[in-house]
Every structure is written in structure tokens, then in C-alpha cells.
Amino acid sequence: MIGFALRRLAWVLPNIVVLTFLLFATTSGWLGSPAAMMLGTDASPAAIAELNARFGFDDPIVVQYLRWAGGALTGEFGRSYSTQQPVAAMIAPAFPVTIELALWAILLAVVTSVGLNSLVVARGVVGAISTGFSIIGVTIPNFMLGATLITIFSVWLGWLPTTGWVPWDEGALLHLKHLILPVVTLFAFYFGSFSMVYRAEYRAVERQLFVRVAAAKGLSESAVSFRHVLPSAVLPVITYVGLTLGQLVGGAVVTETVFSIPGLGRLFVTAIGSYDYPVMLAVGSIILVGVMVTNLLADLALAAMNPQIRL
């Protein structure tokens, strides 16, 4: 197991370096000289050269990357071009917002897909609709679902606030009210596919001997379902969560923009809109590295549970 973990790590770490380097090289290369950008278009060449020398913009790209990466490891991402704030100070409040949104959506999707498909009464009905749901998940863009939900529940019915974000400490109820629509938007994408994964595994586990033993000794159908099948069948869903995290991030970027939620995704989109490359670079790297690390963890978790994979 340790050998497997090291092998995976030996692959993922260089990838992280290569990807962040590519990101760094392209953002700084393509967007032109940062010094010219900071000083405006009518800056004298001497002033640009002076700034270049001061900040090291004229060093070789590898040196610049190493300097940036060294800073990034300690949470130092430079300053935003458009707001002049330290990038880290912009990310710090956005990070927990995105995590909370994603966690709610994942949690809700896992609990409902696993729960409903284990319930004896609900299983048949859910089976019929989960295929439909999984198609909806891949065909209705998040922004369309979000716009529809806002139109129905905020504009027409007036039950929920349209957009925005209220932190916990300004009222838990208000906080949750602002969360409902974005969480449902993200959740809809996952419920169907989680359901399909869980149902497939459920059918496989159901055929095993220990399940028949449990039924034979007289346990009720729901006891067998929840106590014996569920614990074994839930594992692939958990790994699936890890593997689809990349998509979830994409969905979160759109959803946060739809609902004006001040998370990482919206920060990223705003930075892109204003060519704010330190912010773009920082958030982009955090997202890419985060996805790769989570995938690694999902891989390791799977390997820990199933020794065959370690080969």
C-alpha cells in the first residue's frame, strides 16, 4: 500500500509542477509585460525597465516560476492588478464559501441518492426517474437551471431571495435561504449519476451470500437493505464523488456566477473578465491542484479498500 501511494505521488507531484508551470508561463507570457500593464500604456521604456528589474519580471521564466511557486507554497500569491489587494486576502474569504456550497450539494446528492435507492418503497419509483435525472444533469446547463429556479421561486413565487450571499453570523436562516437555490442547482447535476452508480453496485452486492443470509435469518427487507447492503454498496459512490470533483468545480464556477456568490469560482471569473492575472493564476492553480490532490486521495481510498488496484 505504501509503495502504491508513493508511486501515485511520484506521478502526481511532477504533474502539479508541470501544470502550474504551464499556467504560469502562459498567463505571464500571453498577457504581455506586467510592468507595462501596471504603469499604463504611455509609460517610458526606462520606467518599465526599472520596474522589471525591481520585481524581477525580466528574469528567466523558470526563475520567475520558482519565485512564484515558493511564494504560493507559503500562501503568498502577490497582489491583484485591479484591486491592489494581496491575492491571498481575496482568496481567504472566498475559499470557505465554495467549500460550503460544494459540500452541501455533494452531501445532499449522496444522502438522497443512497437513501432513496435503499428505501424499499421508493426504490422502484426512483429507478424510473433516476435515468431521466441523469440525462437532465448532463443536458441542462447550470445557468439554465439556475435561471429557471430564480424565475419560479424568486420572481414568480417570491419565496426565496434571487441572488447574493449572507454569512452565517448575520443570520442562520437567511444564510440557508440564500443557499437553497444554488445548492439545488448543483445537486441536480449529481443526483442522477450518483443514483445510477449506487444502483449498479447495489444490484451486485445484493446477489452476495451474506445478503441472502441476512434475509434468510428473518431480517426485514429494509433492515437488510440499510444495514447489510448499504455499507458495501456506498463505497463506489464515495470514490465517484472524488473522481467527478473536476466537473463539480466547473459547475460551481457557473453556479456562483449565476447566484452572485462570493466564492472562488466567481473570483476566478471576475479575474478573467478583468485580465487580473495574479488572481487568475492563483485561483486557477488552487483549483487544478485541488482537483488533482482529491483524485489522488480517491485513488488511495479505493486502493485501500480493494487490494487488486494496487498492482
Add this chain to the structure above:
Amino acid sequence: MTARRFRLGLGVALVAIIALAGLLAPWIAPFDPNASGADVLSGATATHWMGTDDLGRDVYSRVLHGARISLLVGPLAALVTAIIGVPFGLLAGYARGRLNQFLVQVMDLFIALPNLVLALIITVMVGATLLNIVLVLGIVMWPEMARLVRGQVMSLRETPFIEAARSIGCKPSRILAFHIWPNIMRIVAAQMAIAVSAAIFTAASLGFLGLGLPPPAADWGSMVQSGFDYLSLNPLLSLAPGAAVALTVLGFYLVGRSVE
């Protein structure tokens, strides 16, 4: 399989309707999609079936013309996906040893990365033109195609007719081109339909996030975004192009899934 028949029929019908709308847009659209009028932000009326946007342009005409852009972007991006993904998948499926391991790991890496985030980063750097968006979408979507092709090749590789070809001395390139490729063409075609739907989905998301084709192009994603501020005034500004995206994506997706 009546359910499959139904899904295929529905998919084909949707694609046909969208394709007709796109093809005939110049003739059936009641207004010039880019002509602003004095009637700004009107609701749905007899003249403007879906109302007008903030510049007084007819939303229905713009939705119809948007089909042309989506039907151009989607299939072209799917083509790029196939051009990169199929050779990669063929190689990864047929190669053994270190090369195989390396290709698989590269593929897994790209599959894990968020398509939309990558597409955003690349698009902002190269600029949102039609050609760039097509290339960017192809570049972020190829791994799914490669993975599918690789799986097919791996199962075909072990069949007797491939073994026979190998035993009479066919070179790997010949086996791949003349023995394996004809057998996976159908599945690649199905996957391309799915790639079309994914490309239209992602292109619309890019448009919504402000990286669509530059105005005044009738880009569905951008239209949803510009209508967003007026949801309480006339939700159709956003919902009509949004529904057009969803139906187009659904159509291609159903076709791909039922052929597979």
C-alpha cells in the same frame, strides 16, 4: 427496445428541428437578429414573440440565428476531439508496457481536470473567436474520446481475427487502420454525437461567463447572461436561449446514447 427507439426518435427530431431552425433562420426569422429597435425590453407580444432585449433586438430571431453558431461550434469541436482522441486512444489501446502506462496516465490526468476551468483559462488567453473556441473545446474534451477508443481497442486486440492478422505478419499500423478502426467506427460516431452535445454545453457556459463570441453574434450563452438582469421583467430573455441550449444538447446526447 422501444425505450431506445423512442429516445433515438426524440433525439433525431430535436436535432432536425434545431438544424432546420438554423438553416432557415434568415428566412423564417421575423427580424434582423442584430438590428436594434426603439422597442427596448418589451415583453412577449404578437410582433416580438419572445420580447426584445436591452438593445431592442428581437429575441426570437436571435434564438433562431443562435442555432447556426451552435451547430457550427458543436460538430467542429467534436471533429477536433476525434482528430486528437482517436489516434491517441488507438495507440494507448494497442501499445504495451511503458508507453501504454504513460499514455494512460496522461489520459487520466486530463480526464480529471475540470473541462470548463481549462477552457476558460485557454480561451481568455487566445481570445474568443469561433475558430479558437472550436479548438479549445476539442483540446479539453479529447480524453473522453481517447478513453473510449482505448477500451474498444483493448477488447478487440485479444480477438482471434486480430491474432490471425498478427500471425500473418501485419504491421501494427495496418492492424489498427484496417482491422480495428472499421470495427470501432460506429462507437466513435456515437461518441462524437455526445461530444457535440458536450461542446455546445461548454460553449454556452463560456458564453454565459462572458467568453462567448464577441457581440453582436447571437451566442446563446451570452444571450442568457445579458438577459439575466431582466428576469423579473421578461424571463424569456434568458430562458428562451437557455432552453435552446438544453434542447440542442439533449438532442445530440440522446442520439449518441441510443446509437451506442
